Amino acid sequence: MGHVLDPRIKLRHIACFLEVARLKSVAKAAALIGITQPAVSKTLQELEHLLGTALFDRSRRSLVLTASGEIFLRYAAVGVTALRQGVHSIASASSGSVLVTVGALPTVSARILPRAVERFAAQGLSARARIVTGPNAYLLSLLRLGDVDFVVGRMAEPEAMIGFAFEHLYSERVALVVRAGHPLLAHDPFDIAMIENYQVVMPPPGSVIRPIVERLLIANGIGRLRDEVETVSDAFGRGFTRSSDAVWIISEGVVAEDVADGILATLPVDTAETLGPVGLTSRVDTSLTLPAQALLQSIRDVAAKRR
Template sequence: MRAIDLLNGRLKLRHLVLLVTIADQGSVLRAAEHLHLAQPAVTRSLREVEQLLGVELFTRGARGMTPTLFGEAFIEHARAVLAELRRAGERISGLADGETGTVAIGTLLAGSNVLLPRAIAALKRDRPGITVIVREATFVEQVPRLLDGEIDLVLGRLNPIEDVRGVRQLTLYSEPVRLVARVGHPAHELGRPVLADLLAYPWVLPLEQTALRHELEQVFAAAGLRLPGNLVECTSILTVRTLIQDTDMIAALPELVAMTSEGIAPLPIPLDPVRRQVGVTLPDRRPLTPAARLMLDHLREQAALVTRTGST
């Protein structure tokens, strides 16, 4: 099949919407309900695309419709095309009145509890018509979303991007990472504890694919220690804070998270080797929409305030 075959008018925008919806909903029936179409019409349109491409895009199973290898590849491009069209519409709208649009932000642990809420609040005060979407995940999971246009920027601790093409990073501020435990935790009574003194307690650490986890592993290795055996892996800030507050778990948190979380107190053990840069990761070649540019402006303003005041 030649690429020109997709530009001869037979492939319609509705076909792309249909394929993405089937993949998201997991069945033709649910896709039809979601799109307010009759099921036979959805089935017919799916067959049209498969005949045009000359391959099967979905297989039926006990769990519904599953994309084939060809389906996964084509749907990835369909999502990117639809994302670009949405961005084009938002850009035109933003240029026309500067009052509406959507900005999607991927968030990591750092910056999510103080900087991001403040920046969102400031943006909504200025432009209440802009919709803000926040998606929490690891950096590794966020990058594909950033590249295909599902999100506009990623906020959090800056991860190495030497092996990641198509992105750039801006530093907003520097923030220490602190070891923390609940107020009243026995570790607070140790006087001048060292890392080895904390191995007897349970820990909650970031997932293995995060930069913070890698850096913490280096801290343990430098001290001649293995990671704690009693371990929970989690990057959800709400879950991590609740575990620390309600149990004897110890965790490593960005200082702003530690200092603004009720019932949590830092432990006097330095983590100097841990990287401290908080910033945004942006697409390198795709321009930001007006709404995303405004969001970035407010993030910069609030980061400057955080830097000047030191916290809250």
């Protein structure tokens, strides 16, 4: 007979473990859950005692999962996801409406999702869409915990894709954009080194395109920028670039309509080396609901037309 689950392991233990694993911080998890840091630490210690093994390596500045912690995370996340899906299914059956939650990077939030959600809504399903945006690492953590059904955006680094499947939709490159009438647009020939004389809006460390942008700059002889502003907010980047002489380095999909409308302009820089895949990331261990599959297909259809 197989091992019986220790009845002393409660859902609060699992939920606390998952949040600390996601945030890599007891303090951040405590603030999110709404309990004290000592209470979080005690809950983790109880879980480790019940499992008979350490789940976190506490010798570093941020908490890192041990090998046992990695294994437990995989199964705990699946279990909590299944439980959440069950709760959502009951709630949906009661309300008559299914919620489909999508994690989206800014590039698809601006270019693909609006039209995809329109197509999805036009199908008349008893379902509604919720769009969650943020940095790629944050969205993947939500996906791993089952808080979003799938993620749309650039493919993450291989080590971050364990347990996930990626479906390629199209490829796009990074662009350097400025406001219409910007002084740099008058230079012919143009040298990318000229951007060092201006504020540059950059994706922050941890964002999926930051390493790509850094490689582009280094390849063109640009080391540390003199005046750099970091943001993942396309609303801030758009507003700041339109009202200043800043240079915004961003995925071209985010600013495609602004460029087409003549509000922003692309600097003549060869960014072919930044071309990267954009697509759908989903978990390999769970199945999507029919409404989630319908929204997924709408995204595929819109992306196909974009190609």
